[in-house]
Amino acid sequence: MTQNMASTSGPPKIRKNAAKNKKKNWRKNIDMTEVDTYFEEKALEERTGGVLMQKQDDQIFMLDTGGEEAKEKRRKKKEKKPLRCHALLDGLPGAPDPKPNRNRTRTVEERVNPV
Numbered sequence: 001m002t003q004n005m006a007s008t009s010g011p012p013k014i015r016k017n018a019a020k021n022k023k024k025n026w027r028k029n030i031d032m033t034e035v036d037t038y039f040e041e042k043a044l045e046e047r048t049g050g051v052l053m054q055k056q057d058d059q060i061f062m063l064d065t066g067g068e069e070a071k072e073k074r075r076k077k078k079e080k081k082p083l084r085c086h087a088l089l090d091g092l093p094g095a096p097d098p099k100p101n102r103n104r105t106r107t108v109e110e111r112v113n114p115v
Helices: 005-009 023-028 033-048 067-078 084-090
Strands: none
8 A cells, every 4th residue: 555665755767858848747857855955954944043053152042040930930839729619619709799688697606695
């Protein structure tokens, strides 16, 4: 089912008497490896921001001096949060109770008989 990859990866074999009068034959009988390698090198330079050999070290590298801020953020993430079931029972923070006159249970102090 699969062909030999070595035969398809190289440049096409150019016949000595290949027809050159049609555009299909131009594409078929030409070696594009040099052009492809040139464009690949240019694309790599664009992605990396230019030729690295011509740049100074301070243009390539950056000294990170703000390590404490990153540690603070990690500590905040690691703080223990309440369980999800308990958080749902607490309700939404900052949202007022939609039914303020609902029946409530009296506290122990209110239940004590004042007499």
